[in-house]
Amino acid sequence: MATRGASEAVFAVSAAADATPSLWLEAGRRFRRHHLAMVGSVILISMVVAVLTGPLVWRQPINEIDFKAKLKGPSWSHPLGTDDLGQDLLARMLYGGRISLAVGIAAMLIAISIGTTIGATSGFVGGKLDNTLMRITDMFLSLPGLPLLLLIVYLFRDTLRKTLGPEAGIFILIVAVIGGLRWMPVARLVRAQFLSLREKEFVEAARSLGAPAFRQMFRHLLPNSMGPVLVAATIDVAAAIIAESTLSFLGLGFPPDIPTWGRILFDAKDNLDFAPHWAIFPGTAIFLTVLSINYIGDALRDALDPRKVLGR
């Protein structure tokens, strides 16, 4: 994209719009060459489809207690087995997956948007504002994560619970807290990218051609700095899923009967030697999701980085 940006700046600024489709086509082509990422995409998409449509097809309730069927391994009536209250694990996994995936993705989006905004502003404007924003970032980085999280949860939990109900309130709180505490690395990455890209010839060229600030930023700098951000984003999804399980573990997450993947795993730990299926399925789900997202991020970075030359 750097070369494209540069040539575009030299020849015609208005021609840029025509070049865009081929950029994405090119990126798509590069992405498809990353086989693991393709496998990851298939897995991730099927998981998302499963948690969205699964509960419509698999109509077992998530909290039907049946002691006669407790701790049963996979069978036709319970494809993923049951837990120690005889509750159907498939239904719980599908329900919990919605929450876990939604928490992961929403928290990631928050972290990325805050981080990119602050990093981009800081790197582009520079000077005093840069200094102030970076000190704020440092301050956030130095905050001890877990105690702060606990404090925020304590302060706002009851208010949110009252206005939005136990599940939605906690969801918003957790997503905001996890997202709000994970944007700092993204901000630093974006700023560093901006600082180095700002001095590149193609940006200078754009500037000399009179491109306004927002155009330089959104057209030239931001797309070129997306690579590391995407990788950070994928890591954040994984971290958010895990942070949610930490909160559940401390009793500050969702109510104990909401079967998020982290919660199912936690409940299963004492029975690991006896009923491994109970832990294996949610564990595998978290593992596959995180791995898939990481590969996708990896491939996206390769695909969107024009400096990286791929053999044809």
Added chain:
Amino acid sequence: MDEREVRDFITDIRAGRLSRRAFTRIMVGLGLTGPLAAQLLAAAGVAAQPKIDSFSPTRRGGGGQLKVLWWQAPTLLNPHFALGTKDQDGSRVFYEPLAAYDPEGNLFPVLAQEIPSLENGGVARDGKSVIWKLKRGVTWHDGKPFTVDDLIFNWEYAADPATAAVTITSYRDLERVEKLDSHTARLVFKNPTPFWFDAFCGARGMIIPKHLFDAYRGAKSREAPANLKPVGTGPYRFVDFKPGDIVRGEINPTYHVPNRPFFDQFEMKGGGDAASAARAVLQTGEYDFAWNLQVADDVLKRLEQGGRGHVDMAIGGAVEHIQLNNTDPWKEVDGERSSLKTTHPFLTEAPVRAALNLLVDRSAIHEEIYGRLGQATPNFLNGPARFRSPNMRWEFNVERANQILDGAGWRRGSDGVRAKDGRRLTLLYQTSINPERQKTQAIVKQACAKAGIEVELKSVVSSVYFSSDVGNPDTYTKFYADIQMYSTGPGAPDPQTFMSNFTTVEIVSKSNKWQGRNIARWRNEEYDRVWKMAESETDPVKRAAQFIRMNDMLIQHVVVIPIVWRNAVAGVSNRLKSTDISGWDSNLWRLAYWYRQS
């Protein structure tokens, strides 16, 4: 059968017209338990057989190292400051009381020569004094003799509010401790005291040496070096202590019981959780003994199949129960929720309480979760056995709960949740984080849903939930929820303190920094009156009847919903013998007698 008839039987036994066994059989036939009969007799002064130990060693020591696992580790080793059983147990390795409580709740002499009773003249008829004869020839680990002066010192030390000892409640009702001679003391109480075996007995009765603590009375009490380096009379001498981690001891070569103890070194390791502690004793055999295994019975059974250890249980009085909040947890008055100035919008309604009582499936919770570790119970006061009410019954009946709620005007809405006067029947149900409790929550929630009661679950990490931190809204004493569940028990074989959990003076509130015992915030004048009567009732049979009445009031008013009467549970290596844990005292009450079979 009434009080008079029981008394006649007891007179018959005294006179030799009826055997103890026959009496026990009659009592069992009436639905009472064996220990209950034994305690009725003990209370009436009919002596039981002394305990016989099958193992009689010919010399002290030679047993190598004893390794025990306390998954919550002791943080200090002064029994007067013990916060919870972990600290009491850590102290018990080195310190001893005059008498311990055995598994049946009887007194077992440790530093006492004999147990005072009406017969030997030790216990005064008016219940206002008791004479203890101390064992002669007992020395502290540093060689100084143990005498009545130490006893007097412990009373002065613990009863002084400036010392801030947690044992103050056991000692403040003593008017004085008189020295009759160097080894005989008379304890004089301010009022007639049926529970005279509180001070100097059991986990709260350990005695510390005067010569090391005398300089640290009152406000300086926390500065004593011996708080962390105990010098006691116990079977093991102090070697090393790392708070929250490890306690080490070595054999006391001058221990006052001949040829005891068996082990040369003692190690108490802390940390981890109950499940991993169970594994270390039952499955891998790394440790000899593990305390307080709060683990599902299914898990314990599987671990026992390892063949290295077994689960040892003792019947105590602990009861897992649900409390119903009598005040409104959702309205803040003077900076405090669940304030006494409010009343709960619907939990004070008798039909709602009655319905909830019918919606707890105690047999499922007992069978599927607690198994051998407890039993379903209708009573709040389950032990000692002579205080257990035979009058109460429990029932699980969703249909009847529905009828009761229908009859009280609670109509189901379109979402299946009942409502009356625009108020939905929805409850917040809190407890600590513990797999057994979360399962119980799920079972209760499901039954409530069938009766049109919406239940929202909340679980709080134990270190927060059971803390006394006034700044934290999630503690069990704050009770910012509609109902809550945890386990509590008398801790000593007398329910006087335990039953004060529902007296008006003990109600927790902001004004007493939530330091009180009445957490359900229930007020009842009659209950207060009966409790007060029991405090100084010296007739054991009448007093038992008073406690039974108190229990029945709690159940009839559904102040609490008892679920499971829980046993004390420990993991014991198959080679470790004579541990004989008691539900009334520290797990280490017989530590001096433990031995390992080769």
